[in-house]
């Protein structure tokens with residue numbers, strides 16, 4: 549059963565003043581303050597002062613004081629909040645705190661996704677912010693899948709958006725220097741990266757989703773029962789991808805990778821699926837550019853590109869062989885090396901329309 553729908557009233561709003569173009573606070577006061585006052589939603593504004601501020605805060609907070617934790621930033625701050633909640637001794641209860649997202653970054657993948665789930669026509673910038681503000685005022689709460697990710701150092705982190713290696717991870721990190729231009733930074737980064745397109749060697753394996761099996765929603769999931777140790781071979785039920793030459797690997801569990809990158813047309817916040825994309829070596833630069841341009845309209849799978857593969861999976865393992873590279877989780881760089889992941893359907897709760 550789904551958790552009951554409840555309208556949050558006491559809300560902690562965490563704003564990263566440096567996110568995106570550095571205007572998150574002005575956007576909040578200009579567009580949202582009035583809306584929240586009119587909707588009679590009491591809130592406390594917390595302006596984050598440094599990296600991991602939000603993580604430490606929610607780790608120690610008395611959560612009985614709050615009906616919802618809302619993030620106004622990019623996706624990086626929500627990643628911190630989710631991991632702060634999961635690091636608590638009472639994580640099973642803490643992660644049930646409804647979470648909200650207001651776009652303040654330059655990527656805003658989750659904000660674009662929740663707007664999309666509300667079946668509204670596409671929106672950008674202030675229009676997207678107003679849509680997310682409206683959803684916050686309505687306060688409908690639904691389930692959100694989380695993905696548990698294991699790194700080589702045995703660290704375990706929780707992700708709500710994506711795990712990326714190769715082209716997508718490189719563009720995400722390299723384009724951070726263009727953050728002041730907003731969402732167009734990804735297009736700029738894509739063009740720059742295309743000029744130095746490279747192939748990454750690695751091994752990829754995954755546990756396919758069994759067709760027609762509906763994911764089981766367990767509010768208190770067991771440990772990662774689908775994952776063997778990273779030093780053990782993958783089980784026989786897994787599919788081992790034959791090629792070791794990749795241009796990119798992208799595991800994503802929401803519809804949007806950024807405001808104008810509609811990566812998974814059929815995704816839902818709680819579909820219990822890791823949508824795994826990979827592009828194999830040998831793709832030409834124009835073909836790769838065509839895929840990213842088509843992604844604006846969610847049409848990349850219809851391009852008929854033989855190098856693009858899409859699988860719905862429950863767990864995966866990626867073992868880079870190339871010595872250097874970038875792996876990102878929810879757009880943040882993590883340790884480079886072998887990594888594996890498993891979905892936990894509906895583990896968290898999210899405010900969306």
Ligand SMILES: Nc1ncnc2c1ncn2[C@@H]1O[C@H](COP(=O)(O)OP(=O)(O)OP(=O)(O)O)[C@@H](O)[C@H]1O
Nearest residue numbers: 567568596597598599600621622624625653654655
């Ligand atoms: N006051 C602050 N000063 C420096 N870093 C901060 C501050 N507040 C938060 N952070 C950190 O900034 C990082 C980036 O935040 P986030 O991804 O939310 O925004 P963004 O990078 O602007 O968004 P986008 O990736 O969409 O451009 C997070 O890891 C967060 O910990």
